Amino acid sequence: MAQSVVGWLQPAGRDLRERATTDDVDAERAHELTRVASDWDLARYRLSLVQDAMEHYDTWGSDPASITP
Known part of the structure; x- marks a missing residue:
């Protein structure tokens, strides 16, 4: 499901920017x-x-050190 959402988001931003540049x-x-x-x-x-x-x-849950800066 997450991959389908990403696939849906990418064209949305690009299409909107393209539309914004039309005459x-x-x-x-x-x-x-x-x-x-x-x-x-x-x-x-x-x-x-x-x-x-x-x-x-x-x-990250099993090794708290993996998430500390």
């Missing part, structure tokens, strides 16, 4: 599209953190 989009709408694309990027990044935590849960 028929005014500056205000382009700004909004770019902001939403950035929100998608942040969601994708946060999802990657969750995936990493899930993949390494056993390691």
